[in-house]
Amino acid sequence: MSRTVRFETAGGPDVLQYVDEPVRDPKPDEVRIKVKAIGINRAESMWRNDQYIEPVKFPAGLGYEAAGVVDAVGADVSGFAPGDKVNVIPSFSMNQYFTYGEVIVVPAYAITRQPESLSFAEAASVWMMFVTAYGALIEDAKVTDGDFVVVPAASSSVGLAAIQIANMAGATSIALTRSAGKRQSLLDAGAAHVVVTDETELVDEIMRITGGKGARVVFDPVAGPNFAKLISTLSFQGIAYLYGALDERETTLPVLEMIAKMVSVKAHNIWLTSGDPARRNAAVEFVRKGLESGALKPVIDRTFSFDEIAEVHRYLETNGQFGKIVVTV
Incomplete structure (x- = not known):
């Protein structure tokens, strides 16, 4: 079982609930990840309020970014194996996949190897x-x-x-x-x-x-x-x-x-880049080079625990942060 954050109706942070769900096997083109950290984005607050760029299908999950360890891979997935440290790049609809969970399944195209210089919390903060x-x-x-x-x-x-x-x-x-x-x-x-x-x-x-x-x-x-x-x-x-x-x-x-x-x-939104394989690969290469050279650096404002999701969203909506909010799992 995995604790997952779900919501059944649009509203404030208190609509977010923890649900125990069975851990499912990944489909042929998917990867299952044990999550270590989650990057929090303004898009997820808009999603929770059903005021995002696409309508929410209830009951819904949420979340675009995560860092963790591969737990299982689908039959058609190559280049990744259980035990690999990976990051999720926002490149899917939250009606199909999400990252607010202890164990998540995402499409293989949406993951990249975690930069060696970064912690899980830092890695969860950089891609969006x-x-x-x-x-x-x-x-x-x-x-x-x-x-x-x-x-x-x-x-x-x-x-x-x-x-x-x-x-x-x-x-x-x-x-x-x-x-x-x-x-x-x-x-x-x-x-x-x-x-x-x-x-x-x-x-x-x-x-x-x-x-x-x-x-x-x-x-x-x-x-x-x-x-x-x-x-x-x-x-x-x-x-x-x-x-x-x-x-x-x-x-x-x-x-x-x-x-x-x-x-x-x-x-402008991220999908123009992350939704196209060639553009996504070029972006990942650019970011990796920037991280390696020190030109690009994670900026984390505050870290919360996975037990504090509603408080995370309340803090997000104060608009007072300097940098990224990250949740550790």
Whole structure:
């Protein structure tokens, strides 16, 4: 038997329940894993509320990331064997697979060997954050020397990943935060510049930093009415990526300014990268090289135990963390 987190109706953290379920054998293209750590993502809170990019099928599980040890492999699986340390890369629907459990079964394409330098907790934290940022900044925008990259909600796990990846590519990162208390932490995390949006006029400050040219890329999980200001920070033919909607208010666009500057606004999520085998492999290789060189580093805000799942989600929704929340099993 395995303790698994399930929920039968959408709602707050208290809808999450522990259920004892039989451990099933993996199908031919699946792998069974004894979980050691789980990475927690904002997507899972939205999923729990049935406000994600696809509707939930109840009763539901949840979770995209995990690190653990292979327990069994399906008949058609090669390259992995019981005892291997592996990580789960988000690349499936939570209606089909999930990671909040003591023992889980996932598709073989969704796992990769754990980087040797990382603990289970660190390994559970890296793949969603780095692959999401990689997909926009490296795969699509191809940021490079001389580019400025604006990162709103910079203290989130994906925001910190974007800072590190921009730096790794030779670009200049501009981290945005509402809290002056996070300024030094963001500088320590590698941000070249930090703009405290509650203290500074955003557009003027970014134009000052960029010498009046504006930033080539904005990588935004917030949206809402302030998104128009981010458009104003872009350079001619700049790109704004939207990969979240933390601000649930209407997102407005300055259409004439967009036409004048010929900017692009692109919706983004991890699936464009992780859902394609070639792109997924390229992303994994990029992240591995970054981890090995020290250019990319896990940033863990806080660790909880598996017995505290409801508290984990309550903490997630305070939006106060700096980096990743991880659950140990």
